[in-house]
Amino acid sequence: MATEKVQVVVVGGGATGTGILRDLAMRGISALLVEQGDLAHGTSSRFHGLLHSGGRYAVKDQEAAKECLEENMILRRIASDCVEPTGGLFAALPEDDPAYAEKWVKACAESGIKTEELNIKELLKKYPVLSPRITKAYSTPDAAVDGFRLLWSNVNSARRYGAKMVTYHKLSAVYRANGAITGVELTNTLNGEITSVECQMVINAAGAWAGEVAAMAGLEIHMIKDKGTLLAFNHRLTNQVVNRLRPPGDADIFVPHGTITLLGTTSIAVEDPNSTKPSEIEVENMLNIGRETMPNIDNYRIIRAFAGVRPLYQANKGAGGRAVTRNFALIDHEQKDGLKGLVSIVGGKFTTYRLMAEKTVDLAAKKLGNNTPCRTAEEPLTQPVTSEMLERGKKVFGVPGYKKAAERLGDAYGKVVEKAEQDPSMRRMFCECELVSASEIDYVAKDGDSKTLSDIRRKTRMGMGTCQGIFCSYRTLGALGNNPQFTVGHREFITEFLQNRWRGIRPVLWGQQLRETQLSTGIFCSLFGMERMNDE
Amino acid sequence: MTQKHDKHLILDNCIKCSICVANCPVVKVTDKYAGPKQNGPDLERFRLDEPRAVHPSIEYCSNCKTCDVVCPSGVNVSAMNCKAKGEYVALHGAPIRDQVLGRVELICKAAQIAPALVNWAANVKPFRAIGEATFGVAADMPFPRFASRTFLQQYKPKKINNPKGKVLYYPGCYVNYYTPQVGLALAEVFAHNGIEMVVDSFNCCGLPTVSNGLTEVAKGYARNNVAKLNSYIEKGYKIITTCPSCNLTLRQEYHELFDMDTVRINNETYDAFEYLLMLHEAGKLDTRLKALPQRFGYHQPCHLRSVGFGIPSLEILRLIPQLEVHNLEAGCCGLSGSYGFKKEKYPISQEIGQNVVQAIQEAGVTQNITECGMCQLQINHLSGLPIHHPIQLLAEAYGLPSYLPK
Numbered sequence: 046m047a048t049e050k051v052q053v054v055v056v057g058g059g060a061t062g063t064g065i066l067r068d069l070a071m072r073g074i075s076a077l078l079v080e081q082g083d084l085a086h087g088t089s090s091r092f093h094g095l096l097h098s099g100g101r102y103a104v105k106d107q108e109a110a111k112e113c114l115e116e117n118m119i120l121r122r123i124a125s126d127c128v129e130p131t132g133g134l135f136a137a138l139p140e141d142d143p144a145y146a147e148k149w150v151k152a153c154a155e156s157g158i159k160t161e162e163l164n165i166k167e168l169l170k171k172y173p174v175l176s177p178r179i180t181k182a183y184s185t186p187d188a189a190v191d192g193f194r195l196l197w198s199n200v201n202s203a204r205r206y207g208a209k210m211v212t213y214h215k216l217s218a219v220y221r222a223n224g225a226i227t228g229v230e231l232t233n234t235l236n237g238e239i240t241s242v243e244c245q246m247v248i249n250a251a252g253a254w255a256g257e258v259a260a261m262a263g264l265e266i267h268m269i270k271d272k273g274t275l276l277a278f279n280h281r282l283t284n285q286v287v288n289r290l291r292p293p294g295d296a297d298i299f300v301p302h303g304t305i306t307l308l309g310t311t312s313i314a315v316e317d318p319n320s321t322k323p324s325e326i327e328v329e330n331m332l333n334i335g336r337e338t339m340p341n342i343d344n345y346r347i348i349r350a351f352a353g354v355r356p357l358y359q360a361n362k363g364a365g366g367r368a369v370t371r372n373f374a375l376i377d378h379e380q381k382d383g384l385k386g387l388v389s390i391v392g393g394k395f396t397t398y399r400l401m402a403e404k405t406v407d408l409a410a411k412k413l414g415n416n417t418p419c420r421t422a423e424e425p426l427t428q429p430v431t432s433e434m435l436e437r438g439k440k441v442f443g444v445p446g447y448k449k450a451a452e453r454l455g456d457a458y459g460k461v462v463e464k465a466e467q468d469p470s471m472r473r474m475f476c477e478c479e480l481v482s483a484s485e486i487d488y489v490a491k492d493g494d495s496k497t498l499s500d501i502r503r504k505t506r507m508g509m510g511t512c513q514g515i516f517c518s519y520r521t522l523g524a525l526g527n528n529p530q531f532t533v534g535h536r537e538f539i540t541e542f543l544q545n546r547w548r549g550i551r552p553v554l555w556g557q558q559l560r561e562t563q564l565s566t567g568i569f570c571s572l573f574g575m576e577r578m579n580d581e
Numbered sequence: 582m583t584q585k586h587d588k589h590l591i592l593d594n595c596i597k598c599s600i601c602v603a604n605c606p607v608v609k610v611t612d613k614y615a616g617p618k619q620n621g622p623d624l625e626r627f628r629l630d631e632p633r634a635v636h637p638s639i640e641y642c643s644n645c646k647t648c649d650v651v652c653p654s655g656v657n658v659s660a661m662n663c664k665a666k667g668e669y670v671a672l673h674g675a676p677i678r679d680q681v682l683g684r685v686e687l688i689c690k691a692a693q694i695a696p697a698l699v700n701w702a703a704n705v706k707p708f709r710a711i712g713e714a715t716f717g718v719a720a721d722m723p724f725p726r727f728a729s730r731t732f733l734q735q736y737k738p739k740k741i742n743n744p745k746g747k748v749l750y751y752p753g754c755y756v757n758y759y760t761p762q763v764g765l766a767l768a769e770v771f772a773h774n775g776i777e778m779v780v781d782s783f784n785c786c787g788l789p790t791v792s793n794g795l796t797e798v799a800k801g802y803a804r805n806n807v808a809k810l811n812s813y814i815e816k817g818y819k820i821i822t823t824c825p826s827c828n829l830t831l832r833q834e835y836h837e838l839f840d841m842d843t844v845r846i847n848n849e850t851y852d853a854f855e856y857l858l859m860l861h862e863a864g865k866l867d868t869r870l871k872a873l874p875q876r877f878g879y880h881q882p883c884h885l886r887s888v889g890f891g892i893p894s895l896e897i898l899r900l901i902p903q904l905e906v907h908n909l910e911a912g913c914c915g916l917s918g919s920y921g922f923k924k925e926k927y928p929i930s931q932e933i934g935q936n937v938v939q940a941i942q943e944a945g946v947t948q949n950i951t952e953c954g955m956c957q958l959q960i961n962h963l964s965g966l967p968i969h970h971p972i973q974l975l976a977e978a979y980g981l982p983s984y985l986p987k
């Protein structure tokens with residue numbers, strides 16, 4: 046049982062936790078981030094991917110709107126690889142209250158959100174998928190953000206500053222003595238091994254699990270766990286985020302994201318933060334609302350549905366769902382509960398993760414006697430890939446394969462291109478739907494943090510496209526044989542991978558996706574005979 | 582055929598089954614090409630955001646359109662590929678060679694100054710060696726021979742009283758410049774059956790141009806051709822082709838590639854044999870045919886298969902007593918227009934064509950027929966055997982001038 050020693054243990058590898066890790070590291074505070082699954086196991090990869098302009102909150106909460114806008118602008122600057130500056134639009138239909146639109150325009154102006162009224166005719170020409178019933182439309186500075194990539198960029202940057210991070214390690218106990226935190230116990234979730242870490246402080250950034258973590262220290266935090274389901278369409282329906290111009294509700298946002306479009310969301314209170322199973326009824330309800338903005342929505346192929354759980358903080362029990370504040374709360378348990386060394390950061394939005402981290406680390410640093418100022422808003426997360434390297438990548442991976450790989454790999458891009466240049470067989474696209482080359486998969490498999498096929502999937506997007514992993518899964522596994530973690534257990538890897546994919550496909554099993562799944566069943570159950578293999 | 586499809590919906594139809602990949606003749610013989618699925622529907626998803634999305638291997642697509650035919654989901658793979666090729670060329674520029682090979686019309690017009698001289702020079706070994714080294718034009722692939730006079734120069738319309746139908750014949754570059762005998766034989770057959778046939782000067786259909794990624798040039802041709810064809814259709818003419826690639830391009834490709842409205846052209850354009858078959862079904866075709874006791878191998882051009890009206894020539898030729906036509910059913914011949922003339926593609930093209938060679942040997946035939954001029958060239962090159970257009974056999978069976986070598 047190895048014992049490590051750091052100043053701060055951060056619990057939770059989501060946007061908030063990774064943001065905190067980087068901020069701590071940049072201020073010279075030694076820190077370890079622990080995550081029970083892969084990075085972004087929680088809500089930060091199960092969200093809408095909208096980098097809010099603030100427009101959605103402008104009418105109800107100008108403070109939140111301003112925060113969003115400011116962070117939106119910061120992230121475009123420091124994380125340009127992770128943000129797609131698509132721009133957004135807010136569109137009203139005849140049934141939407143025109144008075145709201147007026148209020149909205151005014152509130153946006155007051156919050157500093159630039160809006161511009163759009164010519165409906167031109168808009169419909171540009172996006173014939175939109176309803177001809179639209180009465181008013183405005184542009185906003187919304188954007189799309191890639192959660193997974195942003196989290197890894199945070200971690201990679203933090204590691205360069207000396208921070209540590211372990212995935213597949215769950216915080217299983219908190220040690221305290223004399224009213225102060227002294228360390229934590231970690232359980233390896235892959236093999237059950239237990240280790241402990243000495244520390245002066247624990248920062249609880251466990252999102253929807255924050256209550257569970259607090260409970261390990263014998264304390265209580267009231268979280269509302271609010272499940273939201275999203276639908277992933279097979280292609281970009283528009284090239285801009287589309288919001289409904291009315292008070293925020295279900296299924297009123299379409300976000301174009303790389304190759305796909307996400308429609309969401311629903312809002313259902315759940316007990317368990319692991320409740321991420323999308324249901325058919327949610328899908329149906331969302332399509333009913335989405336159809337108002339995009340009348341032909343049923344003709345467009347949906348590749349999967351997935352759900353995440355919003356960690357909403359509730360200072361006083363009672364209110365639920367969308368009425369609860371989206372703002373975050375920083376809880377100093379020393380002040381609140383008399384336990385020194387525990388800080389919880391709860392609630393918030395992905396868009397404002399950096400600000401949440403800044404406020405949290407301000408408090409933590411003060412307690413640790415460190416007064417280095419925060420620099421996370423100024424320093425870019427990654428170094429941009431050189432244009433020479435991009436050109437070289439273009440020759441081996443094509444357009445836009447090279448660009449997608451550069452965005453995903455960041456600093457490691459050069460190595461992946463070089464390998465493909467030297468060995469043409471490494472240029473082959475293992476995942477043809479999302480353009481992931483053999484070279485990229487090989488690199489990621491060897492990076493030290495990839496334990497399962499799903500880990501590789503999240504880092505590369507392999508298996509996240511149209512075919513949902515039918516072909517790339519076995520192709521990849523076959524080529525990973527020279528990596529010790531992938532030499533045995535092929536059946537388990539494939540099963541875990543496919544079951545995860547099918548979980549998302551089941552609620553949208555019709556049309557072309559049904560045909561695709563039939564094909565997949567044929568390949569895996571009949572051709573590979575997986576159905577006949579027994580579980581010995 | 583409906584022409585009002587949403588191209589994004591078509592991209593959603595692909596279920597990644599890879600049947601197109603398994604059937605692509607190019608993929609079968611080389612691993613240099615990433616295949617129809619990757620360049621077509623896979624990258625099409627990315628084109629919604631990045632119109633120039635293209636795999637570096639796109640130039641290996643020969644535009645044979647086998648992928649379209651085999652796809653069980655109705656995906657127009659090759660049109661996606663052609664557009665991608667256009668984007669690739671717009672991005673990287675086309676080699677001079679492709680710019681020349683793609684403009685068949687220009688080459689042909691230029692050659693008219695002295696066809697005999699061009700024919701001589703085109704097949705002089707040292708010249709070809711220089712051509713290969715400098716421009717990358719495969720030295721071993723013989724160029725087709727220019728006719729001394731074009732079809733349009735030779736054809737004299739015949740006055741027909743009370744015609745059973747009137748047609749405009751679109752000969753295409755190949756017949757006009759290289760094999761005018763095909764057009765002349767057609768004229769005989771039509772006149773014999775009481776069909777009035779007129780001609781006019783048109784642009785190249787643009788298919789070779791598209792295949793070389795010169796999309797904008799092709800679009801210009803398309804506009805001119807569509808306008809002129811429509812003017813004839815308005816006057817009650819049916820449009821007739823003998824070249825399957827021209828047929829496919831006029832009827833489907835202008836719409837697929839350039840979003841032009843060609844519903845009317847599609848409805849009013851016929852392959853010569855398709856038209857003759859219609860006459861026959863209406864009881865208007867003269868079926869008094871003399872016996873031709875001979876055996877021929879028949880090769881179906883890929884583009885004929887792609888237009889999708891079956892093989893009407895075989896049905897008509899069946900009316901000829903004692904004629905035995907053996908359908909080779911060997912798939913793509915490999916030349917695909919200018920493709921096989923390119924140095925780096927010549928070996929691929931020759932290898933694809935081996936199927937046809939084998940089928941000819943197995944069938945034990947010593948002469949062949951096929952509708953497409955380029956297929957004729959390739960099969961003759963591969964097998965050394967004579968090859969003709971089926972219309973020439975029909976003319977022969979009517980006892981008309983068939984322009985077959987005696």
Ligand SMILES: Cc1cc2nc3c(=O)[nH]c(=O)nc-3n(C[C@H](O)[C@H](O)[C@H](O)COP(=O)(O)OP(=O)(O)OC[C@H]3O[C@@H](n4cnc5c(N)ncnc54)[C@H](O)[C@@H]3O)c2cc1C
Nearest residue numbers: 057059060061081087088089092093095216252273395396
């Ligand atoms: C459907 C939906 C759509 C959304 N859309 C948007 C949007 O478009 N824009 C936006 O800005 N926000 C959006 N949000 C909100 C946003 O996603 C979340 O606020 C944000 O991702 C939360 O990040 P986090 O780091 O706090 O939590 P998480 O990402 O959940 O991270 C917490 C992590 O802690 C880990 N953990 C928990 N317990 C332990 C333990 N004991 N030991 C180790 N690790 C542990 C979990 O595995 C998890 O990975 C959306 C939320 C949902 C549900």
Ligand code: SF4
Nearest residue numbers: 595596598599601652
């Ligand atoms: S284009 Fe057609 S044949 Fe090719 S993979 Fe898609 S569905 Fe299959």
Ligand code: SF4
Nearest residue numbers: 605642643645646648
């Ligand atoms: S057109 Fe022919 S060569 Fe091109 S991808 Fe399709 S099948 Fe292959």
